[in-house]
Amino acid sequence: MSKSTSLFTPVLIGGSIILMIGFAIRASFGVFQIPVAEHFDWPRAEFSMAIAIQNLAWGIGQPIFASIAERFGDRRAIILGALCYAAGLVLSAYAITPGQMQWLEILVGFGVAGLGFGVILAMVGRAASPENRSMALALATAAGSTGQVFGPPLAEFLLGHFAWHEVFLIFAAIVMSALLALPMLRAPVTATKQELQESIGALLTRAFKDPSYTLIFLGFFSCGYQLGFLTAHFPAFVTELCGPIASGSLLDVLGVSTTSALGALAIALVGLANIGGTIYAGYLGNRLPKKYLLAAIYVARTLASIVFIMLPITPLSVIVFSLVMGSLWLATVPLTSGLVAHLYGLRYMGTLYGIIFFSHQLGGFLGVWLGGRLYDIYGDYTLVWWIGIGVGAFSAIIHLPIRENRGPVAAAA
DSSP, X not given: OOOOSOSSOHHHHHHHHHHHHHHHHHTTGGGGHHHHHHHHTOOHHHHHHHHHHHHHHHHHHHHHHHHHHHHHOHHHHHHHHHHXXXXXXXXXXXXXXXXXXXXXXXXXXXXXXXXXXXXXXXXXXXXXXXTTHHHHHHHHHHHHHHHHHHHHHHHHHHHTTSOHHHHHHHHHHHHHHGGGGGGGOOOOOOOOHHHHHSOHHHHHHHHHHOHHHHHHHHHHHHHHHHHHHHXXXXXXXXXXXXXXXXXXXXXXXXXXXXXXXXXXHHHHHHHHHXXXXXXXXXXXXXXXXXXXXXXXXXXXXXXHHHHHHHSOOOHHHHHHHHHHHHHHXXXXXXXXXXXXHHHHOSTTHHHHHHHHHHHHHHXXXXXXXXXXXXXXXXXXXXXHHHHHXXXXXXXXXXXXXXXXXXXXXXXXX
C-alpha cells in the first residue's frame, strides 16, 4: 500500500477519533476527585493513588501495546485496549475499597495505552508523507485535546444527574464506540531498507546507547508530572481555593456559577487552547530544531506556573492560566514523537516512543500521587506546584544537548 501525499489520510481521521474518545474519558478523572472521596469518606490521597496507578499503568502499557501492534497488527492492539479500558471502568464502578479502586485502575491505564499515542501516532506517522508528518502528528495529538474539551464538562454534567459509578458505566459504553473507527485504520508499513533489516533488539540496543535517547527519556518526565498533577487535582484546587464567581459576571451568565463548575471548565479550556498550541508546534517542528522548541515550551510552562501560584487565585487568573498552559499542554508530543521518528526511523517508532512515554507516565504517577499525599499532610497543593516548577526547569535544560542534526542512517553508523 503506497503512502498518501495528502495530509488528511483516513488513518489520521480514524486515529484522531479514537484519541479524542480515549482522552475525553481520561481527562475527566479529576472531576471525580471530590465526589468519590465524599461518597466513601476517603482521604484525598486514596483516589489520587488510583489515578496515579492509572497513569503508571498507561506508561507501562504504552510500549507493550505498541509492540503488540507491530507484532500482531495495529487494529488488534486497539481492540484489546478498548476492552481493557471498558472493563476497567465497569469494574471500578463497583469498587468499594481504596485497594479495589486502585488495582482496577491498572486495567483503565492499559486501556488508555491501547487507544493512546504509542499505537495511534505510529500509524499516523507511517501513513503520512515526510513533508506532512510533523503536522499529521500534531493534528492527531490535538484530537486528544478536543476530547479534553468536552470530557470534563460532560462528566460534571452527568454527575449532576447520575451517581459517579453510573457515569463510569456510561463512559465504558462511550469507549467501546471508538471501535467504529477501525475500518479507517489501514496504515502502510513505511520503512527504509536499512530499517527493515534491523531487528527491534538491535535498534533498542542502539537507542539505549545513544545519549540523546536518554535525554529525551529524562526530559519527558516533567511533562508527565505537570499534566498528571493538573488533570487530577486542578479541578479540586480551583473548587477549594479560587475566589467566588461574581453574580452577574460573564461566567455566571454562561452558567458557571460555582467554583466546582469552573474547575471542570478550566480543564476544558486547557484542552481547547491545546488544539491550537499543538498544531502550531507541529507547524514549527518542520521548520525549527525540535529540541529548542521543546526547551522553549518547558521554560514557558515554568514561568506560567510561577506567576499563577504567586498571584491571588481568582476566576480570571484560573481562566488565563488554563489558556496559557493549554497552549503548551501536549505541544511536546508531536515534537518528541517526531524527534524519535527522525532519529530512529518509523519501523519501530511505536515501541521506542512508548518507552520514552513511560518516563512521561512515571512523572504523571508522581504528580498525581504527590498531589494527594502532600495535600493530606499540609492541607494545600503549594509544595506540589513548586516541585513541578523545578522539574519543568530541569527539562528545559536537559533537551539542549540532544544531537538532532542527524537522521536514522547517520545514527546507525
